[in-house]
Amino acid sequence: MESDSSISTAPILAEGSTATIYEWKDETVLKLFKQRSSWHTNEIASTKVAHDLGLPVPRVCSGLLEIGQQEGIMFERVDGPTMADFLEDHPTEVEHCAIIAADLQSRMHSMEIANLPLLTDLLSWSIHQTNPLETKTIKLVEDILAQLPAREFLCHCDFYPRNLLMSPQGPMIIDWAIGTRGNPTADLARTWLISRLLLDTEKEPDGKDMHWQRFWDTFFRRYEKLNPSCFDQFLQWQIVVATASLVWDKSLTSMDSRLSFINTALSDSEHPWLRA
Ligand SMILES: Nc1ncnc2c1ncn2[C@@H]1O[C@H](COP(=O)(O)OP(=O)(O)OP(=O)(O)O)[C@@H](O)[C@H]1O
Numbered sequence: 001m002e003s004d005s006s007i008s009t010a011p012i013l014a015e016g017s018t019a020t021i022y023e024w025k026d027e028t029v030l031k032l033f034k035q036r037s038s039w040h041t042n043e044i045a046s047t048k049v050a051h052d053l054g055l056p057v058p059r060v061c062s063g064l065l066e067i068g069q070q071e072g073i074m075f076e077r078v079d080g081p082t083m084a085d086f087l088e089d090h091p092t093e094v095e096h097c098a099i100i101a102a103d104l105q106s107r108m109h110s111m112e113i114a115n116l117p118l119l120t121d122l123l124s125w126s127i128h129q130t131n132p133l134e135t136k137t138i139k140l141v142e143d144i145l146a147q148l149p150a151r152e153f154l155c156h157c158d159f160y161p162r163n164l165l166m167s168p169q170g171p172m173i174i175d176w177a178i179g180t181r182g183n184p185t186a187d188l189a190r191t192w193l194i195s196r197l198l199l200d201t202e203k204e205p206d207g208k209d210m211h212w213q214r215f216w217d218t219f220f221r222r223y224e225k226l227n228p229s230c231f232d233q234f235l236q237w238q239i240v241v242a243t244a245s246l247v248w249d250k251s252l253t254s255m256d257s258r259l260s261f262i263n264t265a266l267s268d269s270e271h272p273w274l275r276a
């Protein structure tokens with residue numbers, strides 16, 4: 001396609017962990033993936049589902065593109081920083097942003113859908129992949145997952161401030177690679193896990209990370225206010241998503257802290273991550 005030659009001159013907007021994002025023509029961006037993956041068609045499908053449901057999500061402007069050996073997708077361009085970058089510059093907005101993020105995830109979780117892969121299938125598949133846990137531990141996690149209700153609501157599975165763009169019209173949700181159909185509590189547990197890993201890895205000696213602690217405290221309190229039963233079976237989902245994350249998020253540091261969390265939580269013992 002014409003993109004092959006234009007790519008060398010297109011300005012880079014951002015460098016993500018899975019893709020480079022180029023500023024493209026007609027108010028679009030090109031997300032050019034570093035590796036090929038069958039999940040890229042899912043990113044197209046789930047972004048479209050969310051957009052068509054009326055959620056603030058960029059429009060998908062192409063099918064799966066082949067650019068040289070690489071795969072890419074064109075999206076509507078959103079003007080504005082990520083919520084994470086915005087908060088680094090505007091720490092006084094922490095509570096306000098936490099509330100709008102929780103409202104948005106809660107709104108997404110009210111949407112029942114009929115298509116997209118089932119999150120429980122994805123979790124079950126992931127738990128079976130080469131996993132650093134002992135076989136008997138994996139069996140315990142499988143048994144927990146089998147008891148949990150699958151449900152059929154829109155889930156993002158990577159919902160946190162780096163995947164929210166602060167457009168002039170309000171926050172927009174991007175990066176729907178693992179958009180699925182599932183139980184909102186599972187998706188909330190994914191957000192919790194990401195928050196825990198970020199809080200552990202972004203600790204700063206000058207206490208600058210305190211606003212992130214405040215962000216997450218406010219976020220979960222607000223989400224609970226909107227969905228009072230959201231923490232039912234939360235521990236079970238925490239264990240399941242932490243186990244799946246050992247396969248999904250290999251690039252994230254703190255593999256050890258996730259292993260320790262899973263083993264401790266399964267033995268009903270105290271763990272610092274459970275104290276909040
Ligand atoms: N539609 C868009 N409009 C404007 N900027 C965008 C758009 N989509 C992505 N970006 C920019 O590119 C960055 C990375 O995008 P995205 O999160 O989709 O990529 P990724 O490789 O999956 O990222 P991650 O590092 O989260 O794994 C975003 O933080 C944002 O700055």
Ligand SMILES: [Mg+2]
Nearest residue numbers: 016162163175
């Ligand atoms: Mg992202």
